Amino acid sequence: MHKATEFRLEARPRIPEVLDRLEELANDLFYSWNHGVRGLFARIDLSLWQKVEHNPKLFLRRVAQERLNETIENRAFLAEYRRVLSSYDAYLAAEPGPDVTEKLNPETSLVAYFCAEFGFHESFPIYSGGLGILAGDHCKAASDLGLPFVAVGLLYRQGYFIQSIGAQGQQIARYQSHSSDELPITLAEKDGKALQVSVPFPGRTIVARVWEARVGHIRLYLLDSDTEENNADDRNLTLQLYGGDESTRIFQEMLLGIGGTRVLQALDLVPTAWHINEGHAAFQILERCRRVMADGLSFEAALEAVAGATLFTTHTPVAAGHDVFHRALVQHALGAWLEESGLDFDKVFAMGAKPGQDTFSMTSLGLRGSRFHNGVSRIHGDVAAKMEGDIWPQIPPDENPLGYITNGVHVATFLAPEWSSLFDIQAPNWKSELKNPEFWEFVERIPDYHYWSVHKALKEQMSDFVVRRLKRQHRRNGIGRSVTDRMVKQVTSSDKDPLVIGFARRFATYKRATLIFSDLERLERIVTDSDQPVVLVFAGKAHPKDKPGQQLIKVLHDLSMRPSLIGHLILLEDYDQAMARRLLSGVDVWLNTPEYPKEASGTSGEKAALNGALNLSVLDGWWGEGFDGNNGWGIAPRNTELDPEFRNEEEARDLLDLLEYEVVPLYYARASQGYSAGWVKRSKASMKTITPRFNSERMVMDYVNNYYHPASRQGQQLMADNGKLASELADWKARVREAWPGVTLNVQGCVECRCAYDETVELRVEAVLNGLTADDVRVECLITPECTGTHNGLERNCFLLEKEGDEEGKTVFAAQLRPSYPGLQTLRLRMYPYHNALTHPLEMGAMLWI
Numbered sequence: 001m002h003k004a005t006e007f008r009l010e011a012r013p014r015i016p017e018v019l020d021r022l023e024e025l026a027n028d029l030f031y032s033w034n035h036g037v038r039g040l041f042a043r044i045d046l047s048l049w050q051k052v053e054h055n056p057k058l059f060l061r062r063v064a065q066e067r068l069n070e071t072i073e074n075r076a077f078l079a080e081y082r083r084v085l086s087s088y089d090a091y092l093a094a095e096p097g098p099d100v101t102e103k104l105n106p107e108t109s110l111v112a113y114f115c116a117e118f119g120f121h122e123s124f125p126i127y128s129g130g131l132g133i134l135a136g137d138h139c140k141a142a143s144d145l146g147l148p149f150v151a152v153g154l155l156y157r158q159g160y161f162i163q164s165i166g167a168q169g170q171q172i173a174r175y176q177s178h179s180s181d182e183l184p185i186t187l188a189e190k191d192g193k194a195l196q197v198s199v200p201f202p203g204r205t206i207v208a209r210v211w212e213a214r215v216g217h218i219r220l221y222l223l224d225s226d227t228e229e230n231n232a233d234d235r236n237l238t239l240q241l242y243g244g245d246e247s248t249r250i251f252q253e254m255l256l257g258i259g260g261t262r263v264l265q266a267l268d269l270v271p272t273a274w275h276i277n278e279g280h281a282a283f284q285i286l287e288r289c290r291r292v293m294a295d296g297l298s299f300e301a302a303l304e305a306v307a308g309a310t311l312f313t314t315h316t317p318v319a320a321g322h323d324v325f326h327r328a329l330v331q332h333a334l335g336a337w338l339e340e341s342g343l344d345f346d347k348v349f350a351m352g353a354k355p356g357q358d359t360f361s362m363t364s365l366g367l368r369g370s371r372f373h374n375g376v377s378r379i380h381g382d383v384a385a386k387m388e389g390d391i392w393p394q395i396p397p398d399e400n401p402l403g404y405i406t407n408g409v410h411v412a413t414f415l416a417p418e419w420s421s422l423f424d425i426q427a428p429n430w431k432s433e434l435k436n437p438e439f440w441e442f443v444e445r446i447p448d449y450h451y452w453s454v455h456k457a458l459k460e461q462m463s464d465f466v467v468r469r470l471k472r473q474h475r476r477n478g479i480g481r482s483v484t485d486r487m488v489k490q491v492t493s494s495d496k497d498p499l500v501i502g503f504a505r506r507f508a509t510y511k512r513a514t515l516i517f518s519d520l521e522r523l524e525r526i527v528t529d530s531d532q533p534v535v536l537v538f539a540g541k542a543h544p545k546d547k548p549g550q551q552l553i554k555v556l557h558d559l560s561m562r563p564s565l566i567g568h569l570i571l572l573e574d575y576d577q578a579m580a581r582r583l584l585s586g587v588d589v590w591l592n593t594p595e596y597p598k599e600a601s602g603t604s605g606e607k608a609a610l611n612g613a614l615n616l617s618v619l620d621g622w623w624g625e626g627f628d629g630n631n632g633w634g635i636a637p638r639n640t641e642l643d644p645e646f647r648n649e650e651e652a653r654d655l656l657d658l659l660e661y662e663v664v665p666l667y668y669a670r671a672s673q674g675y676s677a678g679w680v681k682r683s684k685a686s687m688k689t690i691t692p693r694f695n696s697e698r699m700v701m702d703y704v705n706n707y708y709h710p711a712s713r714q715g716q717q718l719m720a721d722n723g724k725l726a727s728e729l730a731d732w733k734a735r736v737r738e739a740w741p742g743v744t745l746n747v748q749g750c751v752e753c754r755c756a757y758d759e760t761v762e763l764r765v766e767a768v769l770n771g772l773t774a775d776d777v778r779v780e781c782l783i784t785p786e787c788t789g790t791h792n793g794l795e796r797n798c799f800l801l802e803k804e805g806d807e808e809g810k811t812v813f814a815a816q817l818r819p820s821y822p823g824l825q826t827l828r829l830r831m832y833p834y835h836n837a838l839t840h841p842l843e844m845g846a847m848l849w850i
Helices: 022-026 035-044 046-051 056-062 065-071 075-093 130-145 232-238 246-266 284-293 299-308 327-341 345-352 362-368 378-387 417-426 437-445 448-477 481-489 520-527 547-560 577-586 604-610 644-667 677-690 696-742
Strands: 111-114 149-154 162-165 171-174 196-201 204-215 218-224 273-277 310-313 324-326 359-361 372-375 402-404 499-504 534-539 569-572 589-592 614-618 632-635 744-747 761-768 777-785 797-807 810-817 825-833
Touching (some): 022 035, 022 056, 022 075, 035 046, 035 056, 035 065, 035 075, 046 056, 111 130, 111 246, 130 204, 130 218, 130 273, 149 246, 196 246, 204 232, 204 246, 218 246, 232 246, 246 284, 246 327, 273 284, 273 696, 284 299, 284 327, 284 345, 284 362, 299 310, 299 696, 324 327, 345 362, 359 362, 372 378, 372 696, 417 437, 417 448, 448 481, 448 499, 448 677, 520 534, 520 644, 534 577, 547 569, 577 604, 604 614, 614 644, 644 677, 761 777, 761 797, 761 825
Parallel strands (some): 111 149, 111 273, 149 218, 273 310, 372 402, 499 534, 499 589, 589 614, 614 632
Antiparallel strands (some): 196 204, 204 218, 324 359, 777 797, 797 810
């Protein structure tokens, strides 16, 4: 018997006129962080809302006409609808505050933010993990603050993969295509026509259409290569996020960097500051240089003008996270673009070259093509400065231009509405105090029983979610009902109220998901105590090509099915933002055990802390700054020079010691009221110390003050008078680079080894400047105390030496130095090239020490 062909028909409802603005709400990603907007759709038809995975646009295509007709007769719903619209309109009408406008004038300033992925909401699947979620949070905060801001990315029809975990624990990846009319996007237009841009590729030109997404006050533009003008392979260029081979990757990055820059030009948008979020978009530097060169500047001058207005953010200390391409591939991929631009390939290749290698690093291109650079936590900033030190070869890593801004999370997105409602009662203006740590002391005023009741309600919601997802997973895999019942027994136990620990993130080996299982016998004893049970909930995806990461998932699956651990370890499939919101708001403890110092920031623990969960984590990434001894638990990482296996054993022992002797006893130290007062105290400490320090509003304002404002100013100065200063700076740098190998610095005479505290010491050095002048350099004495009094070895002063005269081809610099510190101190003398137009005084990477 032949199977009948199936045809699909979708009967779409007509939206009643009184509800016509539902379509407007569905087309603005404001819904991704506003519980009120999402609540409207859920109230119309909760079952359908869950079925369409919280996608408002798809919901309005599928909802029954009868439900809409019933809704307009519901006075309570219409009142809520009007309230939500009023809130939405007020949000859009709000003006930026003076802290923004004093730095970025909306009339004259614009920040352009480029990223390969954006994670706003599970209904818009163009993200894979942390980088995308961070980019989404960045855009949301930019909208909240009213920044003059535009974002650029790629539209992936299939996005990242959907994960299933099979009956034997194998990860199964499948892809689902999304139609544009299911997504909160519309075609971008120019002069009434759909906007398209073209990018020269080897032997052909790629034509990309442009989609626009509303994100509150700002706009996101997404390039899509699925157009009739392109061949089949090129149409699939934007099919998947991080899919395909090395050629696909470099072509995607050309489309993002070069094509994205052309989108802004076509829309007559003129950014004053450009933010490249990770190396995927770094080709924009070359395209912008090409455009500046069209105005008559040399490549070197154009680079100075472009770099001065550019910020590059690096996100990972793991080598695999940095795209590196072979020389032949770069030459082939950029060939047509180079011919169009007239640029020399060797000059371009040098921008991304790594010393001693014939490869091209997108991170190196990003760093050399920008003058502002940052990592994403204090620890990561230090690691990245060392890791990328070859960009500034003679500069000590702790002084090179690569700084840091610690990531934060978008509070409105990840704070459970139950907490938001409680804050509205306790401190009505809390939303305007997200950067004020003192204000958050109000958390202490919340009655413990009320605080705990909110957490308990969220925990129950999480438990229900876990049970639903696990049952669906088990039914598909043919796992018996008795096994499922045993597995969910603990997490649904109301009399025991077990301690629930969450671990959810990408399964990469350096994140050490299985560290807690290092001593399995001990862990089993801790978590299966009938009086003090513990439930571990794990979730996460491994990249389809990451076999070791997928093996971690299988190990966890096998452990979860062990008779001794069943019900105490739960592994959930297809981790996404919907699951994240449930887990992060419902668990008691958030676990993070990365291999130090490979966790650049790691923001999931910040989201958990917003909701009162306590972090139990290695002191890496943001937690190295956030932990104060009372707001969670920290695992001190062992020296990285020790044997990795020994480090794992020692840190695993610390983890289990904390779990057995501190975490579990504190949680179960319950009085007659049914909760642990000590636990609530620590939970409040976590919420009040972490929320105001690690939110995206603070993060974005740090970018405004430290990078966007200075980059806008520097770029404008360099481009003034047809790039006069940029040309002058480029010529000066060329002269310095040619002369520097022949420059020397020596002390003249000797430096005294002792003096009285109120005396001065004469310092004299002589320099051979090899054609440079004294105005081209700075000579400094760096003074560091030898741990005397209250000083430590990190504290130091710089003392400038001035030109004294010239002697037989040598320039003498001298100074009278009064001791900066009491007791023993170290003096070091150095010289480096200096020009007033430099963005960072050490950006040339050249320095000589005596």
